[in-house]
Amino acid sequence: MIYLTNMYEKIVDIVSEENVMSKEPLKNHTYTRLGGVADYLVTPTTYEQVQKVVKLANKENIKFTLLGNGSNLIVKDGGIRGIVMNLNKLTTILTDDKKIVAQSGARIIDVSREALKQTLTGLEFACGIPGSVGGALYMNAGAYGGEIKDVLESTIVVDQDGELLSLKAEDLDLSYRTSNIPDNGYIVLEATFALQEGNYEEIKAVMDDLTFKRESKQPLEYPSCGSVFKRPPGYFAGKLIQDSGLQGTQIGGAQVSLKHAGFIVNKNEATAQEYIDLIKHVQKTVKDKFDVSLEREVRIIGEDLQNS
Ligand SMILES: Cc1cc2nc3c(=O)[nH]c(=O)nc-3n(C[C@H](O)[C@H](O)[C@H](O)COP(=O)(O)OP(=O)(O)OC[C@H]3O[C@@H](n4cnc5c(N)ncnc54)[C@H](O)[C@@H]3O)c2cc1C
Numbered sequence: 001m002i003y004l005t006n007m008y009e010k011i012v013d014i015v016s017e018e019n020v021m022s023k024e025p026l027k028n029h030t031y032t033r034l035g036g037v038a039d040y041l042v043t044p045t046t047y048e049q050v051q052k053v054v055k056l057a058n059k060e061n062i063k064f065t066l067l068g069n070g071s072n073l074i075v076k077d078g079g080i081r082g083i084v085m086n087l088n089k090l091t092t093i094l095t096d097d098k099k100i101v102a103q104s105g106a107r108i109i110d111v112s113r114e115a116l117k118q119t120l121t122g123l124e125f126a127c128g129i130p131g132s133v134g135g136a137l138y139m140n141a142g143a144y145g146g147e148i149k150d151v152l153e154s155t156i157v158v159d160q161d162g163e164l165l166s167l168k169a170e171d172l173d174l175s176y177r178t179s180n181i182p183d184n185g186y187i188v189l190e191a192t193f194a195l196q197e198g199n200y201e202e203i204k205a206v207m208d209d210l211t212f213k214r215e216s217k218q219p220l221e222y223p224s225c226g227s228v229f230k231r232p233p234g235y236f237a238g239k240l241i242q243d244s245g246l247q248g249t250q251i252g253g254a255q256v257s258l259k260h261a262g263f264i265v266n267k268n269e270a271t272a273q274e275y276i277d278l279i280k281h282v283q284k285t286v287k288d289k290f291d292v293s294l295e296r297e298v299r300i301i302g303e304d305l306q307n308s
Helices: 002-015 047-060 108-117 124-128 133-138 200-217 237-243 272-290
Strands: 020-025 037-042 064-067 073-075 080-086 093-096 099-103 152-158 164-168 187-194 224-227 254-256 263-266 299-301
Touching (some): 002 037, 047 080, 047 187, 108 200, 124 200, 133 187
Parallel strands (some): 037 080, 073 299
Antiparallel strands (some): 020 037, 152 164
16 A cells, blocks of 8 residues: 555656546546546656656556557456556647647547648548547558558657657558557657648548448447457458347347447446457357457457456
């Protein structure tokens, strides 16, 4: 307990009291509305604070976990020990000619809206992706034929030692829903997107169309983490799940969406365990029926609930 109290004070020394929460329920910070508590949820307001927190975690040998907007994550019911950081207080978006520089905690939706405002084309695909800039780079987010890789020029990251690095897009090995960010343990601080001069009405028409498609096809009325599985080569995950008769299948409060089979929704106060059990059930059923392995797109982090 003394150890934990000391750690709280050390974190407060870096980010000040209003930017650290103890025993914070992570269901308040994830789109699925699932997850136990974080020992400390830290929300730095400068790049230097991010560096210092990483260095503190290294020095004290304390576990460090990064969250974005929590839209591609399932946090287990036992929560996350140590320091959990999100960059939701670093949200500046600036335009310079045909480039947009966005801090990592900005929502990629807002970057896409800024592009529209500046009549810049290239980020229309991102207008409905509810992640942060950092989370979007991490998994090379994409939709409707576009992806981050098409528009990212460069990025500033903090490495595992807490040092700042300036990288080109090519340095991140972006490909379908992956990058080398997890392997390198980079924390994205900001990204520069290179766009093209466009036409306001045309950009808006594309964004309106994509928004309409999303709203009519996706179960946005329930908490979820978007598409649970990656697209298996030669197939569509949603179609395989649908053809396996799994739509509507429910474990506890988690349900395979009736509107879009690729989504699992938190219909009624699901636990993370119920959600995870349902993911495994879907994987097994599709494998048995079609001999196709569904790889998860969504990340599962944290600890199981300890039975006391
Ligand atoms: C309704 C809905 C629709 C969706 N539609 C799409 C879609 O069309 N296309 C698509 O690609 N995705 C989609 N998603 C999934 C999700 O929005 C994206 O994967 C998004 O990029 C995740 O960003 P995030 O900030 O929420 O990351 P989180 O879910 O918080 O984190 C995901 C991973 O990114 C890492 N990360 C977060 N921030 C940083 C950072 N600053 N530096 C380094 N690593 C970081 C985290 O450590 C974690 O490992 C959808 C989700 C929902 C709920």
